[in-house]
Amino acid sequence: MGMMLVFVLILASFLGFELISKVPAQLHTPLMSGSNAISGITVVGAILSLAGTFVAGGEGVRIVLGTLAVFFATINVVGGYMVTDRMLSMFGSKEDSQ
Amino acid sequence: MIEETAVQMLYVLSAILFIFGLKMLGNAKQARQGNMLSALGMLIAIVSALVSHDVLEWQWIALGMIAGALVGAMAARLVAMTAMPEMVALFNGFGGAASLLVAWSEYHRYTTTGEFMDVSVLSLLIVIVTILIGGATFTGSIVAWGKLSEKLPSKPIQYPGQQFVNLLLVALLVGAAILFAPLRETVNIDSYTLVIATIILACLLGISFVIPIGGGDMPVVISLLNSFSGMAACAAGFVITNNVLIVAGALVGSSGIILTNIMCKSMNRKLSNVLFSGFGSGKSQSGG
Numbered sequence: 189m190g191m192m193l194v195f196v197l198i199l200a201s202f203l204g205f206e207l208i209s210k211v212p213a214q215l216h217t218p219l220m221s222g223s224n225a226i227s228g229i230t231v232v233g234a235i236l237s238l239a240g241t242f243v244a245g246g247e248g249v250r251i252v253l254g255t256l257a258v259f260f261a262t263i264n265v266v267g268g269y270m271v272t273d274r275m276l277s278m279f280g281s282k283e284d285s286q
Numbered sequence: 287m288i289e290e291t292a293v294q295m296l297y298v299l300s301a302i303l304f305i306f307g308l309k310m311l312g313n314a315k316q317a318r319q320g321n322m323l324s325a326l327g328m329l330i331a332i333v334s335a336l337v338s339h340d341v342l343e344w345q346w347i348a349l350g351m352i353a354g355a356l357v358g359a360m361a362a363r364l365v366a367m368t369a370m371p372e373m374v375a376l377f378n379g380f381g382g383a384a385s386l387l388v389a390w391s392e393y394h395r396y397t398t399t400g401e402f403m404d405v406s407v408l409s410l411l412i413v414i415v416t417i418l419i420g421g422a423t424f425t426g427s428i429v430a431w432g433k434l435s436e437k438l439p440s441k442p443i444q445y446p447g448q449q450f451v452n453l454l455l456v457a458l459l460v461g462a463a464i465l466f467a468p469l470r471e472t473v474n475i476d477s478y479t480l481v482i483a484t485i486i487l488a489c490l491l492g493i494s495f496v497i498p499i500g501g502g503d504m505p506v507v508i509s510l511l512n513s514f515s516g517m518a519a520c521a522a523g524f525v526i527t528n529n530v531l532i533v534a535g536a537l538v539g540s541s542g543i544i545l546t547n548i549m550c551k552s553m554n555r556k557l558s559n560v561l562f563s564g565f566g567s568g569k570s571q572s573g574g
Contacts, residue, residue, distance in 0.1 A: 190408075193524060193532055200533045203305065204540030208548070211312045216549050217505065221374045222311045222321050223541055224512045226304050227381045229328065229534035230519040231351075232335040233388040233526050238347050239339040247398060253391040255346045261384035262354025263361070264515075265332075267377045269325040270362035271370055276318040278367065 218275045225268025231261035288337050296334040297530035303327025304534050308541055331530050372434035375427045375508045378515050382423025385518035386485065389416035392525050393481055402477060403470070409525070410467035414484055416521035418459060421488030422495065423514045429496040430504050430511060440501025448498055455491045459484060495561075503560045506549050510557075513542025 211219055234257035237250065304327045310320025336347070358377070365373045393413050396402040432438035465473050466480040499507055516538025523531025550557050 193527065193529070196529060197520065197524075197532050197536050200301075200536035201540040204308075204537040204542075205544055207305065207308050207537070208312055208541045208544040211545065211548055212314055213552055215312060215314060215317060216509075216545065216552070217371055217374070218317060218321075219308075219311045219545055220505075220509045220512055220542075221370070222317075222324060223308060223538045223545070224374055224378045224381070224515065225321075226308070226324055226328070226534050227378070227512065227515040227519050227538040228384075229304075229331060229531055230381060230385045230388060230522050231328075232331050233519070233522045233528060233531050234350070234384055235332065235335045235347055236339070236526055236528065237388050237391045238343045239335070249394050250391050250398075251343060251346055253387045253394065254343070255350045257384045257387035257391065258347055258350030259354040259357075260380040260387070262351050263358040264377045264381035264384065265328055265358065266355045267358030267362045267373070268381075269321060269328070270359055271365065271373055271377070272321045273318065274362065274367075275370055276321060279314075279317070 214279065218272055218279065221268060221272040221275060225265060225272055228261050228265035228268055231258060231265050234258040234261045290338070293334050293338040294529065296330055297533075300327035300331040300334070301530060301533045301537075303330070304537055308537060331534075334530075369435065371505055371508060372431045375431040375434065375504070375511070378508065378512050379424045379427030379431065381515040382420045382427060382511075382518050384420075385515070385522040386417050386420030386424065386488075388522045389413045389420065389525050390481065390485070397478065407467045410470070411463060412521055412524045414463045414466055414481075416518060416525055417481065417484050418463075418488045418491075419514055419518040419521060421485055422492035423511050423518055425489040425492030426496045426514075427492075427508070427511050429493055430508050433496075433499075433501045434504045434508075436501075438497075440504075442500045443497040448494070452491070452494055455487055455494065459487050459491070462487065499561065503553075503555075506546060506553070506555075506557070506560050509542060509546040509549055510561075513539050513546060516540075516542055 234254060237257060238254035303323050307320045307324025307327060310316035310323065361373060396405055429438065433440045462480050462484045465475055466477060470477060496507060516535045518535070520532050520535025520539055523535055546557060550560060
């Protein structure tokens with residue numbers, strides 16, 4: 189299982205290196221913002237930290253940590269995608285008007 | 287609750303959407319659809335996670351998600367066009383903080399179930415690494431946000447012995463990690479003290495890493511911190527053994543490094559120069 193995950197990590201890292209090659213300068217910030225939204229994937233980890241691992245009655249500290257993690261990660265996800273879309277929408281309309 | 291195989295297939299689907307999304311974000315004509323595809327991938331991953339277990343604490347998940355969505359949406363809508371880069375820095379910092387909290391929560395589970403001594407050294411080191419990257423990303427991003435929004439002085443803040451302080455922080459972090467994992471049975475130090483110390487040291491490292499860098503270089507620094515938050519998510523994926531966190535985190539981590547490099551090149555700078563020279567207040571680049 190552990191080796192499999194390392195395998196996945198290495199392949200995904202190389203894919204990430206290859207994915208970005210020539211990016212026009214005006215897309216640097218939206219690309220950064222868009223990939224920042226993807227790093228909000230930790231929201232899945234936050235959800236799983238609250239799901240199905242509790243004995244009956246729950247456990248205070250982990251509920252607090254997990255809820256905060258869900259909260260912060262969701263800000264990252266929702267805010268990240270929306271702000272990227274806003275940047276790209278201005279960009280598109282500028283192109284159209286020219 | 288649905289079957290594990292189905293959940294894994296959905297995670298693969300969302301990873302594919304992230305890959306296409308990232309690819310399209312680098313192309314002017316497709317960027318907006320690319321972002322939509324990536325958002326769809328995120329939605330699929332979140333829904334899959336929600337249905338993958340018998341969720342006992344659903345009210346807390348719902349509370350966190352609703353509050354986070356409201357704050358994120360308001361911030362993204364209300365922010366001025368010119369203030370978007372610093373908003374990205376802030377969002378990025380929250381992502382790092384979330385990864386830290388996931389690792390902390392997993393560590394807390396080890397202590398309450400009494401399995402702390404049975405967990406492998408490697409797993410414990412990954413917990414520490416997640417806390418370190420997540421914490422440094424969190425405070426580093428907050429400083430970057432402060433510098434760009436001019437809530438902090440955007441000039442490089444330098445003081446004598448700065449490099450020494452950074453080295454000392456790193457040495458203390460390495461020391462804490464060694465006491466926490468490989469030496470946990472021989473040294474009589476409460477592991478919780480070490481975790482809290484690591485959190486504090488990581489947060490200090492993030493601050494001391496970014497304050498000597500000028501406001502003019504902050505876009506590059508934010509791109510680098512974005513890459514770090516991907517690595518933090520990836521490390522958190524190892525802590526809870528989850529594929530989609532590892533894949534998406536690694537994608538962001540490595541593509542972020544490439545983007546950081548491209549951004550440096552377009553400024554005719556080297557990354558090492560941006561990070562360690564204390565220049566970049568916009569005017570003093572002649573010596574770089």
